[in-house]
Amino acid sequence: MFKERDKFIRGMIAWSGFDIMYIDYIPEKRQFGKAKYNFFKLNELAFFGILNFSTFPLRLSFYSGFFISILSFSYGLYAITKKLFSPDTSPIGYTDIIAILTFLGGLQLIFIGVVGLYISKIYEQIKDRPIYIKKKQI
Numbered sequence: 001m002f003k004e005r006d007k008f009i010r011g012m013i014a015w016s017g018f019d020i021m022y023i024d025y026i027p028e029k030r031q032f033g034k035a036k037y038n039f040f041k042l043n044e045l046a047f048f049g050i051l052n053f054s055t056f057p058l059r060l061s062f063y064s065g066f067f068i069s070i071l072s073f074s075y076g077l078y079a080i081t082k083k084l085f086s087p088d089t090s091p092i093g094y095t096d097i098i099a100i101l102t103f104l105g106g107l108q109l110i111f112i113g114v115v116g117l118y119i120s121k122i123y124e125q126i127k128d129r130p131i132y133i134k135k136k137q138i
């Protein structure tokens with residue numbers, strides 16, 4: 001019933017909300033060939049699952065931008081007070097440039113996170129997943 005092109009079955013099973021039962025299974029030794037999933041393919045699978053079922057990277061961008069902006073603003077206030085009380089010890093222009101650049105970089109991360117969250121909402125709508133799933137029809 002899912003109309004997505006790229007289906008991540010493990011995520012869809014967890015997303016459906018049904019009770020999950022685990023079965024202990026010890027696979028036998030492979031008789032022929034080698035496993036096709038190496039370290040890089042497993043990382044790609046994990047990245048694909050995170051992108052399809054989580055907005056964590058986008059929220060991480062937003063919150064890290066907010067954190068960087070607060071730190072750079074605090075550093076800017078510190079640099080200003082240091083310049084006012086002991087002008088001989090701070091270099092000319094260096095602290096201003098660093099504080100402004102990190103603050104603007106933090107703001108950019110915040111806005112990239114916000115735009116990403118809007119795009120993720122659009123992406124969720126495009127997937128056209130059902131609003132609910134029937135466990136049993138009577």
